[in-house]
Amino acid sequence: MNTDYAIQVRNLTVSYGPKPALLDVSFFINKGELVGIIGPNGAGKSTLMKAILGFVKRDIGEVxxxxxxxxxxxxxxxxxxxxxxxxxxxxxxxHDVVMMGRYGHLKWWQNETKEDHDIVDRSLEMVRMSEFRNRQIGQLSGGQQQRVFMARALAQGAKILLLDEPFAGVDAATENAILDVLSEAKKAGITLVVVHHDLATASEYFDKLLLIKQRLYAAGPPSLVFRQELLTEVYEGKLKVFTDLIKD
Ligand SMILES: Nc1ncnc2c1ncn2[C@@H]1O[C@H](COP(=O)(O)OP(=O)(O)O)[C@@H](O)[C@H]1O
Ligand SMILES: [Mg+2]
Structure with a gap:
């Protein structure tokens, strides 16, 4: 194992039934990288997220x-x-939702300290939600709620954030707002791993891509992953937007 890596996955196989959802997947992610996970439906993207969180039982392999x-x-x-x-x-x-991120740091007899409040304020600033601090969470848009959850994760002290399709079904303004937050978090040294379904924007948004369909087909900078033979093999007939995406 290499302690310089934020995440290292070695020979990971995960099965729910007879057919593995992930098969012999190995890769590493450096500290502070913004990484996209791409692959068709049912490829094992969410399963990989759960494995990185330690939420699924592994058949073989290490995280x-x-x-x-x-x-x-x-x-x-x-x-x-x-x-x-x-x-x-x-x-x-x-504010309360983000403060929940601090509770793991407090003993049962302790009250929230000034430091906890400062951390909550800074986390809200980072996701540009300070002006909404007193708003009920239920009264926010989906994109805003997502930013609040990012702030809670930052307040908790998380160094790695995993996001599963944060851009699905959001409008262009929200997409830009989420992108801003991702780049702010990256600047703060946070490692970000994002499941992403839109190939048209994948190479623009991420430093590195992991292309998966049960197995890992490619990992590296977008220019390396966006190769015609690879995408054809992984997406089969399901790939419509194509020619403009291929860099070779
Ligand atoms: N809890 C589960 N029980 C059984 N099968 C599952 C479960 N979760 C996912 N799967 C199966 O594992 C495969 C990978 O699923 P998933 O990781 O959700 O893929 P993706 O996120 O890429 O769409 C799929 O075939 C899916 O049906
Ligand atoms: Mg999924």
Whole structure:
């Protein structure tokens, strides 16, 4: 294992049934990289996220977070839920949701300190949601809720954020807002791993891409991953927008 890597996956196989969802997948991600995971439906993208969080049972293989087995790295990796997947039927403010990220750091007899409040404020600033701090979370758009969850993950002290299709179904303004937040987080040294379904923007948005369909077909800079023979093999007939995407 190499402790310079934020994430290292070695020979990972995960099965729910007889056919593995992921088969012998190995790669690494450097600290502070913004990485996109691409591949068709059912390719195992979400399963890979769960494996990086330590949420699925592995048949074979290892996942290291900053050089330590994922089981011993609680709190360093945070999952940002897809927008609209959380149904808020009780009143809680944006500030409260982000403060929840601090609770893991507090003992039961401790109150929130000034430092906790400062961290919450800074996290809200980073995702550009400070002006909404007193708003009920249920009254925000899906894209705004997603930014609040990113702030909570940052307040928690997570060094790696995983986002599963954050751009699915958002309008252009929200897409730009999320992109801004990703680049802010990257500037702050956070490592970001994003499942992304839109090939047309993948090479523009990410430093590095992982192309998966059960196996890892390619990993590296977009120019290396966007090769005709690779995309044809992985997407088969499902790839329509094509010729403008290929760089070779
Ligand atoms: N909890 C589960 N139980 C059984 N099969 C699952 C489960 N989750 C995912 N799968 C199967 O594993 C494969 C990969 O799924 P998933 O990781 O969700 O792919 P993706 O996110 O790329 O669409 C699919 O064939 C899917 O049907
Ligand atoms: Mg998925």
């Amino acid at each position: 290291f977070i900053f050089g330590k087995p994922v089981e011993h790295t609680r709190g360093l990796v945070a999952y940002v839920p897809q927008r609209g997947t959380v149904d808020w039927d009780y009143p809680v403010t944006v």
